Amino acid sequence: MNEHFLKLAIDEGFQGMRSDAGGPFGAVIVLDGEIIARAHNTVTSTNDPSAHAEVNALRIACAAQQTFHLPDAILYASCEPCPMCLTTTYWAGIRTVYYAATRDDAADAGFDDKVIYDEMTNGNLVKVFSLTQMDLPEAKALFEEWRSKVDRIDY
Secondary structure (H helix, E strand, C coil): CHHHHHHHHHHHHHHHHHCCCCCCCEEEEEECCEEEEEEECCHHHHCCCCCCHHHHHHHHHHHHHCCCCCCCEEEEEEECCCHHHHHHHHHHCCCEEEEEECHHHHHHCCCCHHHHHHHHHCCCHHHCCCCCCCCCHHHHHHHHHHHHCCCCCCC
């Protein structure tokens, strides 16, 4: 069954690419054996750098399930998820991911996910962009107020 859902993710990637919605990436999210979301990359058609297939599918799935937490869902991706997609998957609580193509395959096709992985693995992310922390008391006050907020929704 996993191969079936993975092939659907690949089909979704073909659909998005052929309709000029974005890059050649697709994703399917399954819960209890049923597809709750399928999406493709829409980065170039929406001018949204976060509109990767996995993120789009997670948005659809979470809206459909009316939750931001999908610990029992399975993500199927046409390609190894990039660091952003992995992080979003982590925040959604998904614990199982199947993917087909690798980050090296994506790099060979001109996508720079491998560069980001390499920079993060080597601890050299600051070479990609400037990252500067500025210690402002207002930032700490923001978290202090969050901690005291009685009606907050933890995640």
